[in-house]
Amino acid sequence: MTVVKIDGRSLTLDDIHAVARDTGGAQVECTAEATAAMNASRELKLRLIAAGDPVYGVTTGFGDSAHRQISADKAAALQRNMILYHLNGTGPPAPDEVVRATLLIRANCLARGHSGVRPRIAGGLLELLRHDVLPVVPERGSVGASGDLVPLCYVAAALIGEGEVRHRGVVRPTGDVFRGLGLTAVDLEAKDGLALINGTSFSAAYAVLAARDARRLAALADICTALASEALLGNRGHYAAFLHDQRPHPGQRTSARRVDALLEGSELSRPHRQIVDAAGSLGGRGYAVLRRSIQDRYSLRCAPHVVGVLRDTLDWVEDWLVTEVNASTDNPLFDAAGATVHSGGNFYAGHVAQGMDALKTAVSNVADLLDRQLALLVDEKFNNGLTPNLIPRFDEDAWEAGLHHGFKGMQIAASALTAEALSGSSPASVHSRSTEAHNQDKVSLAPVAGRQARSVVELAEEVAAIHLLAACQALDLRGPRGAAPRTRAVHRAVRAVVPFTDRDRRLDGAIGRVLGLIRSGAVTRAAGLPADTDRREDRGRGRGKGMPCQD
Numbered sequence: 011m012t013v014v015k016i017d018g019r020s021l022t023l024d025d026i027h028a029v030a031r032d033t034g035g036a037q038v039e040c041t042a043e044a045t046a047a048m049n050a051s052r053e054l055k056l057r058l059i060a061a062g063d064p065v066y067g068v069t070t071g072f073g074d075s076a077h078r079q080i081s082a083d084k085a086a087a088l089q090r091n092m093i094l095y096h097l098n099g100t101g102p103p104a105p106d107e108v109v110r111a112t113l114l115i116r117a118n119c120l121a122r123g124h125s126g127v128r129p130r131i132a133g134g135l136l137e138l139l140r141h142d143v144l145p146v147v148p149e150r151g152s153v154g155a156s157g158d159l160v161p162l163c164y165v166a167a168a169l170i171g172e173g174e175v176r177h178r179g180v181v182r183p184t185g186d187v188f189r190g191l192g193l194t195a196v197d198l199e200a201k202d203g204l205a206l207i208n209g210t211s212f213s214a215a216y217a218v219l220a221a222r223d224a225r226r227l228a229a230l231a232d233i234c235t236a237l238a239s240e241a242l243l244g245n246r247g248h249y250a251a252f253l254h255d256q257r258p259h260p261g262q263r264t265s266a267r268r269v270d271a272l273l274e275g276s277e278l279s280r281p282h283r284q285i286v287d288a289a290g291s292l293g294g295r296g297y298a299v300l301r302r303s304i305q306d307r308y309s310l311r312c313a314p315h316v317v318g319v320l321r322d323t324l325d326w327v328e329d330w331l332v333t334e335v336n337a338s339t340d341n342p343l344f345d346a347a348g349a350t351v352h353s354g355g356n357f358y359a360g361h362v363a364q365g366m367d368a369l370k371t372a373v374s375n376v377a378d379l380l381d382r383q384l385a386l387l388v389d390e391k392f393n394n395g396l397t398p399n400l401i402p403r404f405d406e407d408a409w410e411a412g413l414h415h416g417f418k419g420m421q422i423a424a425s426a427l428t429a430e431a432l433s434g435s436s437p438a439s440v441h442s443r444s445t446e447a448h449n450q451d452k453v454s455l456a457p458v459a460g461r462q463a464r465s466v467v468e469l470a471e472e473v474a475a476i477h478l479l480a481a482c483q484a485l486d487l488r489g490p491r492g493a494a495p496r497t498r499a500v501h502r503a504v505r506a507v508v509p510f511t512d513r514d515r516r517l518d519g520a521i522g523r524v525l526g527l528i529r530s531g532a533v534t535r536a537a538g539l540p541a542d543t544d545r546r547e548d549r550g551r552g553r554g555k556g557m558p559c560q561d
Contacts, residue, residue, distance in 0.1 A: 012036040014114070017044040018122025019336050021115070023328060026218045026335065030111040035142040038114060040121050040132060040559040047123020048132065048559075050346035055126035055201055058351060059085065066342050066353050067204040068126070082200070089203030090170065096163035096207065097173070099148030104161065104212075106176065109144045111215035112165060115335045116206065121559070122336070124343040125205040126351075133559030134169045134196045141191055146174045146181055147212070153445060154456035157339060157357035158212035161457065166206040171195030209339035210359040216460030217362050217369075218331055221324055223467045224373050227474065228320050229534045231376050232265055233500055234477045235313040236272035236537075238383040239279040240493050241484035243302050243394045246273045247282030248311045261321030265314035272537060276494035307392075309382035316379045320372040327365040334362055359456030363439035366459035370466040374428075374435040377470035380477045381428040387480050388421045400483045402512055414514045417480050424476040431469040434462050475524040478504055478533070479517070486510050496537050503527060503536040 012032040014025045017040070029036040040048075058065050059082050069080050080088050104112075117135040120127055138144070145168035151160035167173040168184050175184045177191075188195060196202075239246065249270040254263045273279050282304065305311060342353045390398040397403055401416030438459040444451040482504045485493055490501050507523040527533050534540055 012038075014038045015041050016114075016118045016121045017041040018047070018118055018120070018338070021118045021335050023218055023222065023332060023335075026111050026114055026215075027222050029114045029139065030107040030215070030219060032110075033106075033142065036110070036114075036139050038117065038136045038139055040117075040129065040136075044121040044123060044132075045129045045559060047346070048121065048125075048127060048129045051123050051126045051344040052128045054344045054346045054349060054351070059200060065201075065351055067208075068200045068342075085200035086198050089198040089200065092203050093163050093166045093170070093172075093207065096159050097167060099151040099160045099164060101148050101150035103176075104147045104149050106144050107219060108212075108215045109147055109165075110139060110142075111218060112147070112162070112212050113139050113144075115214050115218075116162065116165065116209060116211040117559070118335060119209055119211060119337065119339055120205060122338045124338040124345065125340050126201045126342075126344045127205045128199070128202075129559040130196060131169075131202050131205065131559075135165070136559055137193060138168065138175075141193070142177065143168070143184075143187055143191070143193070144176045145184075146176055149457075149461060152212065152457040153443060154210070154213055154359040154363060154454035154458070155355070155357055155452070156341065157207065157209040157359070158457055159207050161212040162207035162209065166203055169196045169206065170198060205340045208341055208357050210334060210357060210362055210456060211339070213359045213362045213454075213456035213460045214331060214334050216457065216464050217327075217366050218335065220366065220460065220463040220467050221328055221331060221369060223464075223471070223529075224320060224324060224369060226528070226531065226534065227373060227376060227467060227470055228261075228265070228317055228324070229268070229537075229539050230471075230474050230528060231313070231317045231320075231380060232268040233272060233497075233533060233537045233539065234380055234383065234474055234481060235310065235317070236269050236279070236494070237478070237481035237485065237497050237500065238387060239269070239273060239306070239310055240276055240497060241278070241387055241393075241396065241481050241488060242306070242310065244279045244306045244310050245282055245302070245304060246270065246276065246279045248306060249273070249314065250282070254314060259318050259322055260325070261323075262314045262318030264321055265317040268539060269314065272496050272539075273494050274496070276497065277492040278488060279494075302394075307382075307386060309379055309386065313379060313383075316375055320369075320376050323368050323372040327369055330361045330365050334359075358452075359454040360439070363454040363456035363459040366456065366463040367435075367437040367439050370459070370463040371435045371437075373463070373466050373470050374431040377428045377431040377466075377473045380470075380473050381424050384421055384424050384473075384477045384480055387484050388417045393484070396484055396487055400480060400487060400511075401514075402487070416511060416514070417483065420476050420480060420517060424473050427469045427473050427476075431466045431473070434466045434469070438462060471525060471528055472521065475521050475528060478524055478528075479508060479511075479520055482508075483511055499536045499538070500533060503532055 012028045117132040120132040147164040152158040249266040254266040399416035399418045508520040
């Protein structure tokens with residue numbers, strides 16, 4: 011079971027990933043310092059209410075109704091009404107892992123101690139995590155400012171015992187599940203509902219998980235490139251350290267170093283000097299035909315430059331996300347030390363939106379790179395002596411020429427997936443809409459960018475799965491004994507779940523099995539390349555004494 015302590019300041023991306031993908035119910039606790047900070051901001055809120063001071067969203071209406079003051083005795087009803095009128099989401103429900111990440115990030119934001127809520131509110135979110143009671147949250151309906159109002163309202167509704175939740179794989183009314191588990195719905199007071207829904211946690215959840223999977227994709231792209239270089243009898247010299255030290259982008263250098271290491275010991279992809287030494291002497295016409303090209307096509311030669319962009323993009327995107335998930339992103343915010351309240355716009359998820367727009371562009375370029383390598387592998391005009399579409403040659407007495415087409419359909423499928431990934435990389439952040447009587451007249455659209463980034467990563471993984479199948483098929487045709495030890499290990503991992511394709515057969519199941527290997531990390535482990543070895547360390551987690559969030 012995953013155990014995490016939160017204080018609003020030291021949550022790591024590793025923490026979020028672990029909790030999101032832990033189906034056993036994570037144990038997340040607030041530190042004592044976080045509990046004290048939440049109590050202090052709540053006390054300030056109550057003093058301001060008692061003094062009759064107008065506080066946005068606490069004793070006033072919302073948005074363009076901010077000029078309308080609400081009596082203190084109606085403050086709790088105002089919070090409940092706000093949740094109800096935002097329950098208008100559409101589309102499929104968000105994946106369970108996204109909902110878990112959302113619950114954790116929202117609780118951590120409240121634990122920072124400036125939202126004016128009592129610890130019971132953050133504790134209620136953590137209780138849902140502990141029992142793996144997951145609100146059913148429609149994906150669509152949020153513009154990313156004022157925060158993720160619509161999706162987070164479904165989280166808030168579950169907290170007060172309303173709506174539906176998924177528990178042990180079954181969707182049931184929240185009240186029924188609470189009664190079965192002995193859980194108690196939260197009673198809202200002033201500001202509680204606004205603090206729950208007025209933030210970027212849903213967008214950030216998509217973003218954190220998309221970034222994590224994109225890290226794995228970068229490692230996978232290096233593996234695919236190494237396999238393709240061997241299958242095409244490529245020039246290993248394209249990945250020499252000297253070349254990439256002369257254009258020292260960190261991600262590019264990392265990718266080149268990895269591909270070169272994967273090819274160590276290969277008899278199929280050889281260093282530049284070996285290719286030149288093997289050249290024949292000049293004939294009477296003044297030239298000789300080299301057995302291998304000294305320059306491969308761009309999809310091999312420039313692979314580190316493409317994958318390197320993804321790695322370098324991830325470095326700054328992840329920095330932004332660490333800041334985002336450790337921020338107070340609702341409005342207004344209470345400064346207990348200064349005994350004052352501030353209205354602002356920290357719910358505007360511009361950094362998440364911009365980061366995801368950049369990420370999906372970098373990822374779709376990697377998908378296109380792998381698709382171009384695949385196109386070379388299956389085409390007899392470019393694959394350096396491999397068979398057309400990677401189907402074995404048979405005695406024509408036993409098989410009609412042209413009867414079997416091997417990976418022809420697979421290349422078409424990969425091209426379609428790549429086109430969809432590329433079309434999904436159009437930026438969402440530039441499509442701001444004016445909403446809510448022009449109060450929200452500039453919005454981030456971060457949830458759209460986050461969902462698109464996740465989709466583009468999934469499409470790229472599917473392209474990579476097809477590429478791996480084709481590259482392993484090509485190695486079988488070449489003879490895998492000539493491959494490098496680490497690429498042979500990848501070949502063995504793939505062959506453990508998918509046999510060699512010796513005739514036409516359906517391959518959708520094969521794609522699914524290789525996708526399973528990819529997403530479990532088995533492919534990168536087989537290559538000796540854990541997916542996150544080049545990721546900069548997250549900021550250290552707080553070591554304060556943990557305790558349940560409670561009043």
